[in-house]
Amino acid sequence: MSHAPRNSTADEGLELRNRVVELLPALRAFARALTRDRSEADDLVQETLLKALSNIDKFEPGTNLRAWLFTILRNSFYTDIRKRKRESEGLSMLGLQSSNAGPEQEWALTLKSLEEALKHLPDDQREAVVLVGAAGLSYEEAANVCNCAVGTIKSRVNRARTKLLTLMGADAAMDVVGADAITLSTAQSVSAGSD
Structure with a gap:
């Protein structure tokens, strides 16, 4: 009994879709950090996915899917900002965020402070x-996403961490950003998931 050959293109497409689904929380967290608004972040992620799907033929298998999606998201964000400026809608909505009272645990307070x-x-x-x-x-992947030099990304991260230390107070900020990237990642994921 002969079996029909597997369609490798279909298998690759399914694998790619699964990888995109795995990256949704990271995309949402990045969108939230850029827009500072839950609803706008969700719209930005949706727009990113639509653009990625319509341009999937431009994705080179074996390259970094996360960096490709983050680049699309970032470019979409800045295109939207330029569009809003041209339409004179302003950027005041970017700073608005509905308040959501979470549990009053120490970690929740630290996260809110972050x-x-x-x-x-x-x-x-x-x-x-x-x-x-x-x-x-x-740093190299982030530099590619931001279309700048690796040294520029390192400098921005260093300045951001220093400013976070100042804004949050040294002890609280060290708990979140000084410990390691996993802690900050957890904080962002918790923030994105608490909506």
Whole structure:
């Protein structure tokens, strides 16, 4: 009895879709860090996925899918900002975020403090620290996403961490950003998941 050959293109497509689904929490966390608004972040992730699917033929198998998706998300974010400026809608909505009272545990307070401190970072620093710390990208991958030199990303991350230390107070910030990238990643994931 002969078996029909497996369709390797279909198998590759299914594997690619599964990898994209695994990256959704990281994409959402990055979008939240950029937009500072849950609803806008969800819209940005959806737009990113639509663009990625319509341009899937441009993705080179074997390359970094996460960096490719983050680049699409970042470019979409900045395109939307330019579009809003042209339409004179302004950017005031980016700073608005509905308050959500979470549990009053120490970790929740630290997380809230981190979220607030991240809002006060310049966009380029917030973007760099989220890509490297929360999304787990290497400095090289983050530099590719941001279309800048590796040294620039390292500098932005360093300045962001220093400013977070100042904004949050040294002890609280060290608990979150000084310990390691996993801690910041956890903080961002918890923040994205608590919506």
